[in-house]
Amino acid sequence: MDRLKIEVCVSPALFPYYENRDAIVVVTDILRASSAIVTAFMNGVERIIPVGTLEEAKAYKDKGYMVAAERDGIVRDFADFGNSPYNFTPERVRGNQIVYSTTNGTNAIQLASSGAQVLIGAYLNLSALAGHIREEGRDLLVLCAGWKNKFNLEDTLFAGALAQKVLEDQRYYTICDATLASIDLYAAARDNMMGYIEKVAQRHRLKKNNLDDVIGYCHELDLTDLIPALQGDSLVPVMNQ
Amino acid sequence: MDRLKIEVCVSPALFPYYENRDAIVVVTDILRASSAIVTAFMNGVERIIPVGTLEEAKAYKDKGYMVAAERDGIVRDFADFGNSPYNFTPERVRGNQIVYSTTNGTNAIQLASSGAQVLIGAYLNLSALAGHIREEGRDLLVLCAGWKNKFNLEDTLFAGALAQKVLEDQRYYTICDATLASIDLYAAARDNMMGYIEKVAQRHRLKKNNLDDVIGYCHELDLTDLIPALQGDSLVPVMNQ
Numbered sequence: 001m002d003r004l005k006i007e008v009c010v011s012p013a014l015f016p017y018y019e020n021r022d023a024i025v026v027v028t029d030i031l032r033a034s035s036a037i038v039t040a041f042m043n044g045v046e047r048i049i050p051v052g053t054l055e056e057a058k059a060y061k062d063k064g065y066m067v068a069a070e071r072d073g074i075v076r077d078f079a080d081f082g083n084s085p086y087n088f089t090p091e092r093v094r095g096n097q098i099v100y101s102t103t104n105g106t107n108a109i110q111l112a113s114s115g116a117q118v119l120i121g122a123y124l125n126l127s128a129l130a131g132h133i134r135e136e137g138r139d140l141l142v143l144c145a146g147w148k149n150k151f152n153l154e155d156t157l158f159a160g161a162l163a164q165k166v167l168e169d170q171r172y173y174t175i176c177d178a179t180l181a182s183i184d185l186y187a188a189a190r191d192n193m194m195g196y197i198e199k200v201a202q203r204h205r206l207k208k209n210n211l212d213d214v215i216g217y218c219h220e221l222d223l224t225d226l227i228p229a230l231q232g233d234s235l236v237p238v239m240n241q
Numbered sequence: 242m243d244r245l246k247i248e249v250c251v252s253p254a255l256f257p258y259y260e261n262r263d264a265i266v267v268v269t270d271i272l273r274a275s276s277a278i279v280t281a282f283m284n285g286v287e288r289i290i291p292v293g294t295l296e297e298a299k300a301y302k303d304k305g306y307m308v309a310a311e312r313d314g315i316v317r318d319f320a321d322f323g324n325s326p327y328n329f330t331p332e333r334v335r336g337n338q339i340v341y342s343t344t345n346g347t348n349a350i351q352l353a354s355s356g357a358q359v360l361i362g363a364y365l366n367l368s369a370l371a372g373h374i375r376e377e378g379r380d381l382l383v384l385c386a387g388w389k390n391k392f393n394l395e396d397t398l399f400a401g402a403l404a405q406k407v408l409e410d411q412r413y414y415t416i417c418d419a420t421l422a423s424i425d426l427y428a429a430a431r432d433n434m435m436g437y438i439e440k441v442a443q444r445h446r447l448k449k450n451n452l453d454d455v456i457g458y459c460h461e462l463d464l465t466d467l468i469p470a471l472q473g474d475s476l477v478p479v480m481n482q
């Protein structure tokens with residue numbers, strides 16, 4: 001029986017030390033980029049083009065693309081809208097292509113592109129994602145977008161939730177301390193997630209800008225089976241690849 | 242009242258994002274460098290010169306210094322001994338200067354030298370260390386040596402133990418997610434530390450080389466009040482500075 005490895009990388013700055021070209025890399029930025037991307041596909045977006053810099057985003061805007069762009073939670077003036085999942089409404093996104101640039105998440109997606117497959121993970125598609133990974137039968141590396149290369153709790157908790165679900169398949173194992181820590185933190189938080197998430201730094205940042213209305217939504221489980229995957233420079237649903 | 246900040250940096254590769262020149266930086270490498278350094282001072286070493294590379298360590302050896310040097314747990318052939326705290330016996334170290342180079346710990350010490358004070362932390366000196374930090378009344382940044390820039394559990398658990406003790410002083414606060422995670426992980430582990438530590442990757446590495454005899458010792462609490470501190474390029478006990 002093949003033994004399949006699970007690792008968690010808690011910051012994009014640590015990705016070079018974990019890189020595994022055979023692995024499926026799941027990028028997560030729970031508050032809010034990966035939750036927003038999954039929501040956009042739920043609402044019918046055709047493709048999302050993640051870009052690292054605001055300059056790239058603005059260049060796309062000048063070419064007529066619809067652009068979502070924020071830094072530190074604040075929508076940029078040239079953009080059509082920002083990073084809240086609630087912005088990606090069916091009226092706006094159905095059948096469209098959207099260029100997207102955020103503080104942490106979109107850079108992490110570009111960084112992850114060395115993996116065998118790059119998927120976008122959120123609580124919203126957790127079970128479908130775990131099922132797909134197990135079907136593919138590949139190693140799993142969860143890349144937490146973090147906050148400006150620092151460790152963050154909300155992404156680490158999600159990494160623990162995903163690792164635990166994939167480990168239910170006996171082919172999978174982990175000897176990665178970050179994975180073990182993530183699983184233990186998720187176990188401590190899961191029965192009172194909204195109480196636990198009260199303390200995380202990103203909640204305070206969002207609250208300061210009245211952007212914390214999405215926190216409950218971003219922790220809802222399994223609203224969709226859609227899994228955004230990187231294909232070339234764009235995200236498309238995994239079923240269409 | 243001054244508000245004093247606590248942060249935890251889970252990997253040397255993330256240190257640039259946490260750097261705080263006003264902070265006391267506590268470097269920890271529980272299995273085994275920081276436990277060995279504290280033990281050496283308990284046993285009367287005069288000073289320890291931490292060096293990053295084996296080349297530097299060998300150059301000191303050629304000049305007649307006593308040298309402790311290992312990589313991946315294995316003592317190097319030119320060295321007098323390796324990284325086990327049990328190597329730093331009173332017979333060997335009392336009144337001596339020792340040059341020391343390890344896989345993770347000594348590089349982390351050099352990296353930390355931008356802090357206002359650099360101290361070496363282990364369970365062996367935990368309470369004395371927390372007391373000293375509170376007396377100094379400075380911000381605290383705990384730098385985990387990790388494993389080749391990856392997150393490790395045993396250092397993160399210690400960071401949680403230290404953060405929690407320093408937070409008993411009401412002047413201290415934290416909004417750092419890595420600190421909150423460390424505290425929660427330590428809370429999950431503390432009542433059965435040896436059971437918990439069974440799973441960490443470094444325990445498996447040490448066991449493979451029959452070097453795991455020190456794990457219990459490295460988690461003993463408060464065997465000493467001595468606190469090694471960086472002064473120039475050497476570690477000396479903080480009371481002598």
